Amino acid sequence: MSTRYAALLRGINVSGHRRVPMAELRELLGELGHEGVATHLQSGNAAFRSASEDEGALAAELERAIEDRFGFPVDCLVRSAAYLAAVADACPFPAATLEGRQLHVTYFDRAVEAARFAPLDAEDFLPEEFRLGDRALYLYAPDGLGRSKLAVALGRPAVTRGLVATSRNWNTVLKLVEMTRD
CATH class of the missing domain: 3.30.70 (Alpha-Beta Plaits)
Structure with a gap:
């Protein structure tokens, strides 16, 4: 069983600073084992499916992976489909x-x-x-x-x-x- 989530990245791709290309974000989420990855706009919105039920752990994992890949920290929030709809x-x-x-x-x-x-x-x-x-x-x-x-x-x-x-x-x-x- 897996859950649909959205990852909300804070403060990226603003005036050319802290660039995180969405194609690379999709690739990174896939490398983390998530499925059905899609992004929206250039401002750090991604949807994915995961077997994990821990939003905090998913966000922390993504933050570490972004810093490792891009060389700067990015705060991330991960929220379930049910939460977003609510x-x-x-x-x-x-x-x-x-x-x-x-x-x-x-x-x-x-x-x-x-x-x-x-x-x-x-x-x-x-x-x-x-x-x-x-x-x-x-x-x-x-x-x-x-x-x-x-x-x-x-x-x-x-x-x-x-x-x-x-x-x-x-x-x-x-x-x-x-x-x-x-």
Whole structure:
């Protein structure tokens, strides 16, 4: 029995830095014994099938393999198809009525307490909003991420210290669900 997963790599292929070609990522995942490997975009999204049921172990294995192959560390999160679908289904915003660039999900390596975000005064950022989910944060940014003051505040070290986090726009969230579907 095997499970479908998505690997979410953080901070690669940005402005020509920390290059991880997707063809090489697919090859690397295959060398690690995973099957049905596919990638999406150049920003570090891969789907694969594995007999392992340990997301943390899969992520650590991929991190070691990437550093060995490419010579630099890359934080990776691995999430099951069921988890990815549950995150999409639990979206607290009206996703079907929004553009993909207006809605984002930040995936975390572990559950995050709401107290971490308490210093942020939500009123200061309206109409932008965020909601916490299961190891995820949903961000509604009507003018897109590039203009989002809330995204900047949410990414400050005081908020993210000690977390591994990586964000995807809603179009990519849905594509990952599709890629990991049986």
